[in-house]
Amino acid sequence: MNTALPGWTGPAVVLALALLLAPEPTAAQGVRTPPALERTTADPLANDVVDELFFGGRPSEAFQRLELRIERDSADVEARWRAARAALNLGILEDREEAEEQWFVVAGDHGEAAASLRPDDSEVLYWAAASLGREALQHGPRTSTRLVQQVWDLTHRVLELDPDHPGAHNILGKLNQEVMSLSGFERFLGRLLFSIDPLKEATWEAALDHHARAVEADPSTILFRRDYGETLAALDRHDEARAMWQAALALPSVYPVDDRFKDDIRRMLAELP
Template identity: 30%
Template sequence: MCTKFTRVLIFIGFVLFPAIIFAQQGENLKERADSLYRNYEENKALQLYEQVIEEDPNNYEALWRASFLNSRVGNRAEDESTKEQHFNKAIELAERALAIDSTDVQSNFVMAVAMGRKALISGAKARVAASRDIKKYADRALEADPDHAGALHVLGRWHFKVANLGWFERAAANTLFGGIPGDASNEKAAEYIEKATEQKEDYILYYLDLAKVYEEMGQEDNARESCKEAISMESKVIGDDELKRECQELIQQL
């Protein structure tokens, strides 16, 4: 015969049990997504992180990782429309991550990446306008973690792109925005990307971008060595083989 106390316990269990199961399922989903992320299975990881966000809209790690993955997946897309959809989503998710923690390295880093990717498929004026914010978020990321390889790479790319702006983009920057902040240079681009390779020695993209900077600086031997280093690395992510082919082509051009 159930006492009143026993009935209360049964009721509480009836109410809480589904919530506990739901929470456990959410944790398992996040763990699976994290495992895929660590193993560079980016498309699958992105799908799971999107499910995590649906169930837990304020899951900070899922937000910034989904933003980063949208930038990477979008960058590999073949058509501009798909690229733009992914990059816009990456910016939206980065904004949500920043709303939760605007001082953390990851939220600022993924915003810099998302805006940088979007800028590459935008017009000259939009690229110039975005360049100010890209540097701002990259700087903030490095304030939080001076050794963050991704942020170092982003800032290196920023210096390279801005230092080699075409006349129209530079004129637009001077006319519309009073110039671009910072004293961009190829030398600083090389410095930042070199630091990125020291932190992440197995990222093929970093070595290809460094080779391009060296080429622009007239340091052909360094450019070749950077490309050879990239070619010798194990391909881990979709697109790495294409980066290696770019390195081979660059070596042939030098």
């Protein structure tokens, strides 16, 4: 899917709002590089088993096992947030538009359920924010802007619980970048039509600050460097963007979507002046 923001004007700003999180944010897709996984149980549905499948490049199988757990216990919050994570990755990896949309809606449903079950867990809230940000793409402007505001609130709540949480800083960096990439008229019209905090509070300085904090807290996640480089490139800081992206390409792939992100980076590097 092409995630570049075109130059909308006039009333079409509502579509721009629906795409605020279009470049893979929140989502995500990795908060911290996981430690080496060690099998501690023979239960085929246990957390360590599904994590091993997920990080082993088999997110679909991980998701199927998590679904079995959720069917058994709909309040299984550990299964819910992991299902959101798996569905989010599967949506990014999906080449068919309809299937991609379905995965993101599923991810949002699981993420929102997990957040309602454990509202004071920063990791749970992060995956809810990343999933709901992607789900925002699948709805009309009114629902999309509601979800974008929800993402904004969730990520700020994550930072209240964990001020250095890299995933939350990454999402806020991308949100600030996308809002500031709109034209001044689009932002003005959007504030008239939709009273949401991202449109009122976004700045380029905040975008850079959040991205820098994400990379500082977790320099080994490819997504964070990819997004930081994109913001630097948008500000014509091409040498810094190039260095950030080259560092990302040198990192080992950990998450199922990392090779896709590396493809994005190679494309963006080729387009730099």
